[in-house]
Amino acid sequence: MNENLFASFTTPMMMGVPIVVLIIIFPSILFPSPNRLINNRLATVQQWLIQLVSKYMLSIHNYKGQTWALMLMSLILFIGSTNLLGLLPHSFTPTTQLSMNLGMAIPLWAGTVVMGFRHKTKASLAHFLPQGTPLPLIPMLVIIETISLFIQPVALAVRLTANITAGHLLIHLIGGATLVLMNINPVTALITFIILILLTILELAVALIQAYVFTLLVSLYLHDNT
Amino acid sequence: MAGHDSGTQHQFTGIKKYFNSYTLIGRRNYVLLTYGSILMIILGFKMRKPKKEVSQK
Numbered sequence: 591m592n593e594n595l596f597a598s599f600t601t602p603m604m605m606g607v608p609i610v611v612l613i614i615i616f617p618s619i620l621f622p623s624p625n626r627l628i629n630n631r632l633a634t635v636q637q638w639l640i641q642l643v644s645k646y647m648l649s650i651h652n653y654k655g656q657t658w659a660l661m662l663m664s665l666i667l668f669i670g671s672t673n674l675l676g677l678l679p680h681s682f683t684p685t686t687q688l689s690m691n692l693g694m695a696i697p698l699w700a701g702t703v704v705m706g707f708r709h710k711t712k713a714s715l716a717h718f719l720p721q722g723t724p725l726p727l728i729p730m731l732v733i734i735e736t737i738s739l740f741i742q743p744v745a746l747a748v749r750l751t752a753n754i755t756a757g758h759l760l761i762h763l764i765g766g767a768t769l770v771l772m773n774i775n776p777v778t779a780l781i782t783f784i785i786l787i788l789l790t791i792l793e794l795a796v797a798l799i800q801a802y803v804f805t806l807l808v809s810l811y812l813h814d815n816t
Numbered sequence: 817m818a819g820h821d822s823g824t825q826h827q828f829t830g831i832k833k834y835f836n837s838y839t840l841i842g843r844r845n846y847v848l849l850t851y852g853s854i855l856m857i858i859l860g861f862k863m864r865k866p867k868k869e870v871s872q873k
Contacts, residue, residue: 716843723837732850 595762599755602682614684617671640667647809654709655816658809665694666805673754673797677790685800686755691747698808699743706815714815746807753800757793764789 601608624633644663648656669685676683684690706714718735719728764786771779828836835849836842 712840712844715847716840718847719837719843721838721843725837728837728846729850729853732847733854 594766595759598680598682598758598762599686610682610684613682614672614690617668617675620671621667647805650813651809652816654705655809655812658812661698662805662809665698665808666801669694669750669804670798670801673801674794676754676758677793677797683754683758685750686758688747688751691750692743695743695746695750695804695808699746699811702808702811702815703739705812710815717814742807742811746804750800750804753796757789757796760789761786761793 601610602613603609621636622630622633624637628634629637640663643666644659647662647666648659651658672683672685675681676685703714718732718739720731720735723731764782768779768782768786771782828839828842832842834842835845837846
């Protein structure tokens with residue numbers, strides 16, 4: 591039972607060859623590149639969606655921050671599509687792997703911090719001390735702010751990993767319970783099945799929300815440093 | 817966020833001009849002082865350690 595629960599989180603192999611790279615690349619082929627002035631319906635919907643998201647996400651940024659537009663849009667599309675594809679039965683979700691999420695979070699966070707230190711060194715250093723701090727609290731607060739800065743990429747990665755992994759585990763558990771209860775008590779199995787449907791709808795929402803939260807936080811870190 | 821300098825309403829003189837928790841420069845200097853102090857403490861302990869081992873031998 592325990593082995594079955596975590597089997598979907600192991601590295602996927604096909605005839606002994608790891609295919610995790612193919613799975614990570616796969617969502618990109620679902621997004622066609624618009625190459626005409628007026629495109630087909632799928633490309634038009636995709637363009638509209640990207641314009642809608644970028645309008646709200648990039649409105650807070652200045653010129654320097656808006657140079658990250660492509661990065662942020664790619665990030666939200668990648669995480670969103672990966673999370674949604676992971677809700678298909680028997681599929682592998684790359685965003686359940688902490689290594690992958692740390693691989694996204696740390697370079698992006700470090701990029702914003704380095705950019706901040708390079709272009710606004712004084713303001714970046716001054717950020718470690720909130721305005722109006724009383725004198726006795728200054729050393730402690732500087733240390734706390736430093737720790738909270740270094741916690742940011744870890745929190746980004748762990749938030750995404752935990753949310754997606756927990757959702758998938760819950761679906762496994764409740765789906766398994768529904769199957770077992772069908773022979774024991776069909777009425778309870780029906781209730782469990784309804785819970786499973788509601789949970790799946792929740793997981794659809796969580797998949798999109800987590801992609802948005804990840805990208806929004808990276809965008810906020812960028813805004814603080816530009 | 818809380819990073820912008822509202823130090824124009826504060827008029828500091830002397831050492832307070834460079835070390836205060838209101839202006840950008842004051843906050844930066846306090847942060848650098850804190851990091852410098854921590855570094856000094858660590859270096860002090862590292863330099864003390866070989867002397868302790870020599871005296872025990």
